[in-house]
Amino acid sequence: MTTAEANKNLVQPAGGIPAPGDKSNSTIISSSPYHGLWALTNRELKKWYKNPVILLLSLIQPVLWLGLFGKAMNFGAIFTDGAFSIPGLNIPKEIINQLGTMLMLNVFGTTDYFSFLAVGMLSFIVLFTAMFSGMSIVWDRRLGTLNKVMSTPVARGSIVMSKILSSVIRSLVQASIILVLAVLLGMNISNITAIGVLGTFASLALLSFGFSAIFLMLALRSTNQNTQMAVVNLLNLPLLFGSNALFPASFMPEWLQAFVKINPISYATDIGRQMLLGAGGMGTLAFDFAYLTAFAAAFSIVGIMLSWRLLSK
Amino acid sequence: MFNLTNVVMEMNGEMDANGGRRTIMQIRDLKKVFNGTVVAVDGVTFDVYEGEIFGFLGPNGAGKTTTISMLTTLLRPTSGTATVCGFDILKEPNEVRKRIGVVPQEYTADEDLTGYENIMFCADLYGIPRRISRERADELLRLVELEAAKDRKVETYSGGMRRRLELACGLINHPRVLFLDEPTLGLDVQTRAAVWQYIRKLKEEYGMTLFLTTHYLEEADALCDRIAIIDHGKIVKIGSPKELKDSLGGDVIELGVQESDDDLTPLISSVQHVKEVKRVSPSEYRIKSELGEVTAPMVIDALRSKGYRVNKISLTRPTLDQVYLELTGKSIREENGDRTQAMRQRMIMRRARR
Structure with a gap:
């Protein structure tokens, strides 16, 4: 009997658990730097799709906006079908309708506000999902799960990356549902193409990447979910209204327009409007995509670098 | 089954003069200062030998969890060095992480997932291939007697079951050293005895080294081969429970x-x-x-x-309580940690008792 076998027998429990053989030695641990990334991502996703109530609740808000805001603010109706008349002037209905359509096209780039808003809502749901991506890391820290994960050989970057990825996947699924609902509610689909849909979702993915990274970074050192909530509440409305998601930027004051131009939400929405509705945009598609890619890349790199520093104390 | 063949051959520990036992952890003057002023661990030095149950005994806030956090590479020490399984905790933290298991004070298992899913999640964090992790998950669930509950969501588990699940998760990579931070905090007497039994089993049947912290004297007395009494971040005495008691x-x-x-x-x-x-x-x-x-x-x-x-x-007969009294000048039971610590523990206990 060799020494190794002797040692093995020495520790073999009498009537214990049968040895599965040599497979079980400790050297089989994977050396890939990405191991655990999918496990961490999947854990986040499982908690989400196994709990449909959360999914439903998260969809309610944009659907309400779509339904109430999009349908109530029927700008098209204001200008058409004799909605207004000027006393003393007998303007034919057709001309008013024509004028209305022109006006709508000029302002919104499409003839109905509902379709305009529907695309904005896609960015909206991406923003809201990303904002809460930071919450889960705060919870993980409070419950000790984060420490548990960090005591394993998982790359620190994977911990942050998994949160970003799961947020991206979640927001894309939610955006798809919103898109389908919008179409059912009467969104204009005359210009929709497969490439248009793909391009729109690519832009939404980039948007989600960048924002998820930002909000995760804000949460990296936080131990208090209330602080995180306060930050989210502080930022969500300015980000949303300071973009072209709800209204076109051209009618905003100069200073707000300047903000809209740096707000990445504007670029994702712009891509959506160009590719789904065939509307004229504020920039070329190429520039929009380049801007979003730079935004996503910059913040995820900063996020991963910060995670190396901030996750270990 | 824990195959120690490789472990024995890749042994990095040095032979120790002390009874020819191998040192698996060497801690030298380890110190942690928070925010430049709060000294949590004040230069501790000790060795842990292969195959023993080493206990850190001290009141809440004595620096036990901080020490464990440094040894499990979660916290960077302010100064000092430590090696675990022959690897420096600062220079090769990933090598340390591969070889240790951690059972934290908190219940870290995901309540929304089942026990089995939780174990598999841990396995994935170590990058253990699926065909092996499935076998191991089954064998560990059998070890901690959670087979019947493995497909139930963890939110339905009792405190004892959760603790056992944490134990199983900490063992998934077949660690050489298992760290247990207050393993029986908030558990009732019977469940505590059961957890002790699993811990003894790991030592006796698998030759594993266990490092645990506790503020229960009876736990330290019943379980540990050697105890370090820690107070205000300093080790006041190290020895077997018998040696400590005899020292009185x-x-x-x-x-x-x-x-x-x-x-x-x-x-x-x-x-x-x-x-x-x-x-x-x-x-x-x-x-x-x-x-x-x-x-x-x-x-x-x-x-x-x-x-x-x-x-x-x-x-x-002298008890550890008397030893503790003699060494620190106060009874361990009178001690209270700071407020946040106390709240944290209350939260853990609440979860445990559900």
């Missing part, structure tokens, strides 16, 4: 005799094993001695042979 000077015999003016101190002192005699009152004596159960009858005989009558006798 052995057993205490309290003797009542018929009242007389004679001082019996010299007579009692002459008896074998007696180390110290103190006349508490004219009729009462307090004797410190080794092997109290042998010495007591001998004292009675010695007194009888001179015509004195013993009318009362009691024998007290």
